[in-house]
Amino acid sequence: MSRNLQTLGQVLRELAHMAPRKLWLGGAALAALTVVMGMTLLGLSGWFITATALAGLLPATALVFDVFMPSAGIRLLAVGRTGARYAERLVTHDATLAVLAALRDKLFRSWAGPQAARLLLQRPARLLQRLTADVDALDNLYLRLLVPAVAAFGAALLLALAFALMHGWLGLLTWVWLLLTGWGIALWHGLRSRKSAVRRAMALEMLRAQAVDLVAGQTDLLMAGQLPAQMQKVLNTDARGARADEQLYQSEAAVTKAYGTVSAITLSAAMILIAWLMEQGRINGPVAALGILLALSAMEPFAALRRGATEAGRTWLAVRRLGPVLAKKSDAEPIVTITQPEQYAIELRQVQLCQLGPVDLTIRQGERVVLMGASGAGKTTLLNAIAGELPVQSGQLLAQRCSWMTQRTELFQDSLRDNLRLANPQACDEQLWSALQAAGLEQDVKVLPQQLDTLLGEGGLGLSGGQSRRLALARLLLSDAPCCLLDEATEGLDSVTAADVLQRLERAAKGRTLVFATHWQREALMADRIVRMQAGRVLMDAQRGTPEFEQAIAGLRADAAKAIPAPATGTATPNV
Structure with missing residues (x-):
């Protein structure tokens, strides 16, 4: 286990060096900002609607109620959320594509050393799999695990701060609950689906290799009477991949239910606690509406980890395969x-x-x-x-x-x-x-x-x-x-x-x-x-x-070819 973690650490360090740090950190920060602005927009809108409705009940209150600041804040959050989402997509994908390009370049250079041509001829499908599917799987580490995890952390922190303003211990309890359940479900899903994801990746790799062998060698297979057997191999491999897909779908359905259940529990508990706080006179109606709407949207960023957790097994397999290659020093001594x-x-x-x-x-x-x-x-x-x-x-x-x-x-x-x-x-x-x-x-x-x-x-x-x-x-x-x-x-x-x-x-x-x-x-x-x-x-x-x-x-083999003229006398040189 420690060796696997060491390999993961090496891969993460190599990936971090392949793109500017500001892209990595900026993308995650923009993702968190987008989520926080979206939740704040929803909560502020609920607060504004509720406050406006209550203020309209009494003419005196309606005359002094400030509608301009909240409405300006709502417009600012709406525009800011759109801009932050665009910037987040731009920065995160720019960083990811830059890393994948640099990674493929390094893999090409690593495989262009001694015995490269021989290995390519012996295992063309495997090397192609490393350059395509395995490299693509590594984008899961950043785009679908790191970025959503940071965004979810920001959502939990926002809800915890909002509830802490209502009651101190309530904010801490909310923060711990969201992190434990949100990240815990993703971790449970990743561990549960790991074997199925690996089986699916292995089946797809084998399916590609067998399909290429079937198409490229169909004449030889037909002459040898092995064409039906090769076709059956392809069908069996496809069936194994389909079974792995079915297991992943079942696991993903289970995690969707889990997130839905936790979201319902969070919302129900928030409503009960907010009702208790209103009864105690600690908060008013508009603040209660804000808290309920924030609680309603708090679990959604954690649910975004579902896809990353589903692909975690495939990503882990790619890390194990590419880790030794990435760990090699590019300035190694030449063989010749x-x-x-x-x-x-x-x-x-x-x-x-x-x-x-x-x-x-x-x-x-x-x-x-x-x-x-x-x-x-x-x-x-x-x-x-x-x-x-x-x-x-x-x-x-x-x-x-x-x-x-x-x-x-x-x-x-x-x-x-x-x-x-x-x-x-x-x-x-x-x-x-x-x-x-x-x-x-x-x-x-x-x-x-x-x-x-x-x-x-x-x-x-x-x-x-x-x-x-x-x-x-x-x-x-x-x-x-x-x-x-x-x-x-x-x-x-x-x-x-x-x-x-x-x-x-x-x-x-x-x-x-x-x-x-x-x-x-x-x-x-x-x-x-x-x-x-x-x-x-x-x-x-x-x-x-x-x-x-x-x-x-x-002692060599002879044929009817015309002999090549011998070099002129004196061209032979002694061996020194």
Whole structure:
């Protein structure tokens, strides 16, 4: 419990820092002012009507009765209440929207670190839930809990002061009664509905994920005969959410009855006590009317806590989920130190992470190195580390800025132009066409009606496998990063397409450092060095022209692709 409270405290501190304090405090103060002015308006109106009626019974009293001051006060309260309500809505929502925007920005930055892409691919629905529903749930803390609670406190204080002027102990008793019952009912409702709110939030999250899986994978599910089972899963999840909704509605109906009962008790007790005070001669009729009308409206601000208490369980779940992310320091040490070394493009000294290491490896600028080894040997893990996608547990890793072409071609439902500009947002159309020409995709794009403005479907739908790979290559070449990482760059391509892609890469990437992870001879033939990995360690490091290099080439998969010309003599560099 103490850990949960500590998490809540951290989240509240982070949220408080994301908006100016004057917005937080000003919004709550304006909400309290609006409630107090509304109650005062009702009470003063009752007092004025009653006093005017009694004054009219006697001509002498009617002549001296001042109607101008009360009527002016009523007009002032009416206009002031409207203005305060508008200002309260403006300030509270301004503060809330500013906080939610800053919160999403921080979450994006936090998730843009190592392994971000991998986590996004593994759990897209979960991360989307954090950015949407969970972030939205946090506005409940301010808009539906803090602000109504302060407004209700102001209402209780106003009624207590009014009754204290009638009789001292009556004001204190009223204040304690309203706070205990009003806040107590909200607390009881929040605790009672917490499990149902959490079940509903979990069911909605699962429903979204299952619905996306059903729509996106309906072809595969149908082929596997699992489409009816997936549909039944969606229906079962929806039924669980409906049951949680029903429990929340029942709980909300119960709390509405509770507030209604307390309001009736408060009004009845106020009428009895005011009648007793009138009998004692302590107050007159107009004051009695004022007290009764104030008591009639005193419980309404507390009832506004009902919605916040209903969502309290969902808010608590969001706090637990987002708390660890918000607690992270934004100025944490980077995993990979980006440098501009004079001698090396990449340098690893006793690097260990996951099942990799210790690894010692240096790669000179402009050198072309192939990583080979059986599946699971650590090639992709090493590239992940160099790209900064995996945290290094120990050792030192220095690397120039890298552009990375992964095994999976990542294209987005957007135009060709915007897919290319992911590598260089400032690139002009001339640079885009140049990159497409280097990748061998220029003519394919020029025959399209909209050319660079052609919209791709989800995941690059509309392009063939070879065209998608060429577009990824064009994006790689468009980046000005001095080092390129390629993980199975031609996997899945036919031999002719693969040979053409590699030849274009050979011409376009002159002067850049290239690091390949591959099982194919066609990629290894471009290399100055071959590094064989096994069980996460460097087993062999062979230079071009050595027997070990030729033996390693012979052990890779071959196809009918035209061999890539070997680098000119003297371009190979020794490993230092």
